[in-house]
Amino acid sequence: MGLADYGGIPSVVYNYMSHIDRERYHFDFAVNSSSPGYIGQEMMRMGASFHMLPLRSQGLKKYVETLTDLLQREHYDAIHVHSSSTSYVDLRVAKKMGIECRIAHAHTIPICSSLKSLLRKYSGWVLNRIYATTMMACSKQARDAVFGPWEQKTLVLPNAIETDRFRFNQSVRDSVRESLDIEGKYVIGMVAGFSTLKNHRFALEIAEELCKEDSSIVFVLVGDGKTYQSSIRYCLDHGLQKQVIFLGKRQDPELLYQAFDICILPSLTEGFAMAGLEAITSGLPVLLSDNVPTDLSFGDRVSYLPLVKSRWVDELRTKPKNPNREEAYKSVKAQGYDITDSVHLLEAVYEGSL
Numbered sequence: 001m002g003l004a005d006y007g008g009i010p011s012v013v014y015n016y017m018s019h020i021d022r023e024r025y026h027f028d029f030a031v032n033s034s035s036p037g038y039i040g041q042e043m044m045r046m047g048a049s050f051h052m053l054p055l056r057s058q059g060l061k062k063y064v065e066t067l068t069d070l071l072q073r074e075h076y077d078a079i080h081v082h083s084s085s086t087s088y089v090d091l092r093v094a095k096k097m098g099i100e101c102r103i104a105h106a107h108t109i110p111i112c113s114s115l116k117s118l119l120r121k122y123s124g125w126v127l128n129r130i131y132a133t134t135m136m137a138c139s140k141q142a143r144d145a146v147f148g149p150w151e152q153k154t155l156v157l158p159n160a161i162e163t164d165r166f167r168f169n170q171s172v173r174d175s176v177r178e179s180l181d182i183e184g185k186y187v188i189g190m191v192a193g194f195s196t197l198k199n200h201r202f203a204l205e206i207a208e209e210l211c212k213e214d215s216s217i218v219f220v221l222v223g224d225g226k227t228y229q230s231s232i233r234y235c236l237d238h239g240l241q242k243q244v245i246f247l248g249k250r251q252d253p254e255l256l257y258q259a260f261d262i263c264i265l266p267s268l269t270e271g272f273a274m275a276g277l278e279a280i281t282s283g284l285p286v287l288l289s290d291n292v293p294t295d296l297s298f299g300d301r302v303s304y305l306p307l308v309k310s311r312w313v314d315e316l317r318t319k320p321k322n323p324n325r326e327e328a329y330k331s332v333k334a335q336g337y338d339i340t341d342s343v344h345l346l347e348a349v350y351e352g353s354l
Contacts, residue, residue, distance in 0.1 A: 008193065009082050009107050010039045011274065012138070012159050017043060019162075019343045025350065030070060038251060056089070064093055071097045078350050084108055084146050085124030091131035101352060104128045105157075106137035106146035108271035109293070111197075121145075129153065134349050138272035139293040155349075159272045160342040163333050166254045166281035168325035176259040180245065185218040186319055189260035189284075191253050191275040192267070194225030199266045199289070199307070201227070204234050204244070206264075206312050211243040214317075222256055224249040257282040262320060266307060267291055276302070281332045283325025287315060298335050299328075 017027055028049045029040070040050060051070050056063045067090060071079070078101035079094040081087040087104035094102050112118045125148035128135055135154045137143035143154050177183050188207075192198040200221065207219045221231070221244065228246070235244045250256065253275075257263065263279035263286045270292045277296060279286045285301040296302050301320065305311050336342060 008274075010037070012107070013082070014039045014043060015159075015161060015339050016343055016346055017046060017048070019339045020347060022046060025347075028074065028076070030067070056086075060089070064089070067093050068097070071099065077101060078103065080105060082107060085110060085120050085128070088124065088127035088131045091128070095131050100133070101350060102131060102133045103349065104132040104135045104147070106135070106142045106271060107159075109142050109145045109269050111269050133352075136349070139295045141293040141295075142271040155345075157345060157349075158337050158342050159274050159277065160337045160339040161274075161278060161281065161332075162340075163281050163329045163338045166257060166278050167329045168283040169258060172255055173258040176255050180220070180259060182218050182220070182245075182259065184216070186214075186216050187218050187220055187259060187261045188316060189220045189222070189256065189263050189279075190265065191222040191256065191263070191278070192265060193223045194228040194231060196227060197268045198223075198225075198227075199268050200231045201234070202266045202307060202309070202312075203264060204231060204238075204240070205309055206266075206316065207235075207240055207244055208238050209309070209313050210316060211240055215243070217243060219244045220247060220256070220260065221245065222247045222250055222253060253278060254282070257284060260284055262287065262316065264312070264316075265289065265292065266312065268307075277332065277337060281329045281337075283328035285320040287312065298331065300331075 026047060027043070028051060029043065030051045030053045032053055032055050044050065053066055054062050071094060076099060079090065079099050080103040081090045082105045083090065084106045091102045091104060110117065110121060112121055124146060128147055132153065135147045136157045137146060137154070138157065138159045140156055143156060147154050190203055194200055210217050232246060235241050257279055263275065263284045265273050265276055266289045268291055273288055273292045273296060276286050276288055276292065280296060280299045280302065286299065288296065288302065288304050290304045290306050292304065294304065303315065305315065332338065
């Protein structure tokens with residue numbers, strides 16, 4: 001993995017680790033960062049060890065040598081790689097070392113905008129099938145994009161969550177809205193790491209149009225990342241500082257969803273919209289870009305829109321209501337996205353019984 005901090009792949013891994021039978025399974029993590037981050041610290045408290053690997057970009061030979069030394073030293077029964085199309089790099093080493101359970105895991109749908117990226121994609125289709133014993137993905141679209149349109153040796157492992165954790169609670173909503181000083185406001189929320197692919201600039205352009213025509217609208221942006229500072233500058237330059245709230249990186253998204261009235265995710269690409277699932281579980285209407293996999297279309301308050309600003313503005317201008325938020329988590333459980341159920345699928349893969 002990369003940084004073992006809140007959000008993205010580390011959160012998915014942490015969710016599964018915290019619910020798996022740790023009397024039977026011990027986890028170690030090979031990362032590219034000297035700091036394990038918040039979630040990494042929680043994993044260590046659950047017994048995990050962290051090992052440093054150099055970045056592949058610093059030299060593939062050094063990377064392979066370091067990984068080989070680690071696998072020789074620790075004698076693992078399984079290796080689970082989260083590098084999508086290029087997981088085969090690690091799995092090839094693991095196969096040479098005699099590790100029988102070798103998993104390639106896809107969490108994203110790659111954007112192929114160059115010949116190099118296309119070669120990486122199609123090489124992954126072939127080489128992951130050679131070196132992986134199982135290929136899993138967070139969605140059907142991610143599976144097909146990363147591993148090819150063949151189902152042999154592939155499965156979808158949902159990015160499952162603790163549905164009870166995100167279940168709507170009116171008293172929590174009232175408390176959080178008071179603490180953020182957004183009582184009486186119509187709150188549009190976005191929970192996502194700040195990056196080009198998450199498309200915060202598009203969200204801010206929507207905010208600029210809506211906020212200037214309606215002072216009761218507030219945007220709450222949760223997360224951190226490379227485009228965080230530029231997003232703040234955009235708000236300052238366009239007079240949005242009173243109606244766009246930046247909360248930075250948080251470890252309590254389950255509380256923040258309660259305070260929202262609607263959740264948006266205008267991503268350029270997604271393997272799976274984890275924030276969308278969490279928002280649905282808390283009973284929110286959700287607007288997703290049509291670049292997001294359709295796995296969440298089961299939600300009766302979920303809309304997929306093309307990235308056309310006028311379409312998003314019109315949809316948000318209607319201010320959808322939130323009746324019966326308390327019952328929304330049940331539909332998520334029924335779709336198999338509750339971690340207490342889906343963890344058994346991962347256990348079956350590790351045991352070689354699937």
